[in-house]
Amino acid sequence: MKQHNVRSHLPHQLIHDVYVLLDDGDRRALAHSNLSPLEFNLLLQLDLEQGQRLTDVGAKLLCVKSTITRLVDRLEREGLVRRNPDPDDRRAQRLILTPRGAAVRAEALAMHNAAVERRMNLLDEQEQEELTRLLLKLRDGLAADLANQQAIEAES
Amino acid sequence: MKQHNVRSHLPHQLIHDVYVLLDDGDRRALAHSNLSPLEFNLLLQLDLEQGQRLTDVGAKLLCVKSTITRLVDRLEREGLVRRNPDPDDRRAQRLILTPRGAAVRAEALAMHNAAVERRMNLLDEQEQEELTRLLLKLRDGLAADLANQQAIEAES
DNA sequence: ATGCAATCGTTTTATTTGCAAGCAGTATAC
DNA sequence: GTATACTGCTTGCAAATAAAACGATTGCAT
Known part of the structure; x- marks a missing residue:
C-alpha cells in the first residue's frame, strides 16, 4: 500500500488509496470484456445519452479531445460505437452505441457491478x-x- | 429515466469521479513547481528517508523499477536528487535529495497542502x-x- | 457581406508508463 | 570454488495520453 506519511490530508490520501485498490479490481473484471476502464466509461457515458459529440464526452471523462478521437477510433474499429454526422453542424460528430456495443457494455457492466458490489459490501x-x-x-x-x-x- | 438500470455502482463511480477531480487539482497545484504528482511523491518519499535504493522507492510508489529509473533520470537532470553509490552493494544506488531538491519539495508541498485543504473544506x-x-x-x-x-x- | 474569433475534430509530436530482456553484481547450493 | 539462482538497475519497445498545430466550419460584430 502506498504510504504518504508526509501528506497531511488523510481523506485525500485515503481516496487515492481506495481508488487504486478499486481500479485494480475493476481492471481485472473488465479485462474479460477486453475493455480498459476508460473505454468502459465511455460506453457507460454513451449509454446514458446517445448522440453526444466527442467534445462533450471528453469534458465528462476529463480527457483531451485527441484522446477521445483515438478512443473512439478503437471502439469504432471494434464495432461498438459509430460516428454519425451532426445534421446541424458539419464540424461535429454524434456518437451512438451500436447494438453490439450495447451488448458488450451490458456484459461488462454486469461483471463490473458484481465485482464492485462484493467489495463494497465491506461496508x-x-x-x-x-x-x-x-x-x-x-x-x-x-x-x-x-x-x-x-x-x-x-x-x- | 432508465438511468437506474444503466448506471454503474454509485459509490464506486463517485470514488472514481472524486479521485479524478482531486488528481486534476493536484496536477494544477504541482504544475507551478514543474512537478508531476509522481515526481512530487518521490521527493516526499525521499525526504522521509534519505539514501533509499531505487527499488525501495519503487515499492513505496507502486510502480515498476524502470519507471523509477527514468523518473530519477529526470530529477537528477534537474538537479533535485542525486544517485550515490552504495558502499556495500555495487549494484545499488542510494538516492539523496539535493538542497535545491529540498527547496523545491518544500515549495511544492506548501502549494499542494493549500490546494488540498481548500478543496477538502467543501466538507x-x-x-x-x-x-x-x-x-x-x-x-x-x-x-x-x-x-x-x-x-x-x-x-x- | 465580410472579416475575425471561437469551436470541432484530427493529426503530429512528445511524454509517461509498463513489460520484457539483459547486464552486472551478489548470494546460495553443492 | 564453481554453477546456479537471485537482485538492482538500465535499456528497448509498445501503448496510452497530453499538448500543440492544423483544416474546416460556425457565429458574431461590424
Missing part, C-alpha cells in the same frame, strides 16, 4: 449510504471548483 | 471525520481482499 447498508452522500457533496463541490479554475485560466 | 469538520472513518474501513478491507486474491493467484 454495511447504512455506511454505504452515508459514504455516497459525502462523496456526492464532495464531487459536486470539486466539479464546481474545477469550473472556477478553468474560468480563471481562460481569462489569462 | 465540514465532522463530515471529513466520518468520510475518513468510512474510507479507512473500506481501504483496509480492500487491501485484505487484494492480498487474498494474490495468494490465490500465487497458488496456481
Whole structure:
C-alpha cells in the first residue's frame, strides 16, 4: 500500500488509496470484456445519452479531445460505437452505441457491478449510504471548483 | 429515466469521479513547481528517508523499477536528487535529495497542502471525520481482499 | 457581406508508463 | 570454488495520453 506519511490530508490520501485498490479490481473484471476502464466509461457515458459529440464526452471523462478521437477510433474499429454526422453542424460528430456495443457494455457492466458490489459490501447498508452522500457533496463541490479554475485560466 | 438500470455502482463511480477531480487539482497545484504528482511523491518519499535504493522507492510508489529509473533520470537532470553509490552493494544506488531538491519539495508541498485543504473544506469538520472513518474501513478491507486474491493467484 | 474569433475534430509530436530482456553484481547450493 | 539462482538497475519497445498545430466550419460584430 502506498504510504504518504508526509501528506497531511488523510481523506485525500485515503481516496487515492481506495481508488487504486478499486481500479485494480475493476481492471481485472473488465479485462474479460477486453475493455480498459476508460473505454468502459465511455460506453457507460454513451449509454446514458446517445448522440453526444466527442467534445462533450471528453469534458465528462476529463480527457483531451485527441484522446477521445483515438478512443473512439478503437471502439469504432471494434464495432461498438459509430460516428454519425451532426445534421446541424458539419464540424461535429454524434456518437451512438451500436447494438453490439450495447451488448458488450451490458456484459461488462454486469461483471463490473458484481465485482464492485462484493467489495463494497465491506461496508454495511447504512455506511454505504452515508459514504455516497459525502462523496456526492464532495464531487459536486470539486466539479464546481474545477469550473472556477478553468474560468480563471481562460481569462489569462 | 432508465438511468437506474444503466448506471454503474454509485459509490464506486463517485470514488472514481472524486479521485479524478482531486488528481486534476493536484496536477494544477504541482504544475507551478514543474512537478508531476509522481515526481512530487518521490521527493516526499525521499525526504522521509534519505539514501533509499531505487527499488525501495519503487515499492513505496507502486510502480515498476524502470519507471523509477527514468523518473530519477529526470530529477537528477534537474538537479533535485542525486544517485550515490552504495558502499556495500555495487549494484545499488542510494538516492539523496539535493538542497535545491529540498527547496523545491518544500515549495511544492506548501502549494499542494493549500490546494488540498481548500478543496477538502467543501466538507465540514465532522463530515471529513466520518468520510475518513468510512474510507479507512473500506481501504483496509480492500487491501485484505487484494492480498487474498494474490495468494490465490500465487497458488496456481 | 465580410472579416475575425471561437469551436470541432484530427493529426503530429512528445511524454509517461509498463513489460520484457539483459547486464552486472551478489548470494546460495553443492 | 564453481554453477546456479537471485537482485538492482538500465535499456528497448509498445501503448496510452497530453499538448500543440492544423483544416474546416460556425457565429458574431461590424
